[in-house]
Amino acid sequence: MAAESGTRARTRRAIVDAAVTLLAGDPTASLGDVATAAGVGRTTVHRYFPERSDLLAAISSDVLDKVEAATERARLDDGPAAEALERLCQEYFELGDGLTLMFDTPQLANWSDWDEETPADRHFLHTVRRGHAEGSIDAELHEEWVRNLVWALLYTAWEHTRTTGTPKHAALTLCLHTLRKAIAP
Amino acid sequence: MAAESGTRARTRRAIVDAAVTLLAGDPTASLGDVATAAGVGRTTVHRYFPERSDLLAAISSDVLDKVEAATERARLDDGPAAEALERLCQEYFELGDGLTLMFDTPQLANWSDWDEETPADRHFLHTVRRGHAEGSIDAELHEEWVRNLVWALLYTAWEHTRTTGTPKHAALTLCLHTLRKAIAP
């Protein structure tokens, strides 16, 4: 909140970004590892985030912000709901490691001020219901299932690029192709 | 391998089973927690598995065995490939915590004698190719993608029961419904 000097802001970003990347690969990575990855001394990490939980909270908040921003860019209220979800998928896909982290470390939400219900989440579920009403999304698939499905597909797509070396765009195509067919009525 | 006395075999099972359940929920659970969950002393756990890695190897081997057994029960070579995959999905779904554990702790494979290629995996990929050939599975979806997709759907289904309280059978239905549509040509 309080404006930070340019230097401090930059260092803070470096630490958070490095932590996201590192923790996405190994949620048990030590703070020393994070410091090294960020190109910073362990002492400096502690200066910004006195306790591990402080760092996790910062990460959580950072990723949630990005999710919110991505959700807005997807313009969920424009056009058919099914197409809106595909746009959202593309936006979320760009989140990369942040996505992976949120997917397999849901406890992360607890470290931040997240009450189960973010605006992005509400907007997502609302869009699915709109799809049900207008008939562009299979009515048998509950909102929550569709949300979980989207996250799982995105996670799978990233995993797919890591293990098979498939290029990002190809993985995204597979992901969207699969989603489109899965949610079609 | 060497035949164990009934008592030892039972204790060993209790520890492994408890560990699977516990680690599925929290991969960082301590050996003390595992001992408590298994209803045995921490000393006993060490007697059976001198190091943590020994326990992980045992778990890995145990789960892999169950996967192999489930794969055989699915009779992948009978009938259309798409239907075979649905049967497999139902069998895998029954693995419960073991499934969750393998999904979000892939490193587990390293602790056992797993060379990237289990018979079950080979059989699975082969079945997908059969589906491509006979036209019952969308040819645009590579074998590896379908495999990852199936695991992700199963994981999501379990997650769905945990977070929304949906009954198991309903989650499985959603899972199968989604899979069927996703892999259809």
Add this chain to the structure above:
DNA sequence: CCGTTATGGAACATCAATGCTCCACTCGGC
């Protein structure tokens, strides 16, 4: 160019998980 600001590293205390040992106890199977 100079002073404030930020950093890195060393050193230290703490803590929890682990791995290991010993011994008394009990429970299972003959």
Add this chain to the structure above:
DNA sequence: GCCGAGTGGAGCATTGATGTTCCATAACGG
């Protein structure tokens, strides 16, 4: 019912992560 296999708990050493302090130094910015 007896005896040995199997168990549990207390205790102890080790290790790695964490959190904290202090000081010398680097670099940022006016």
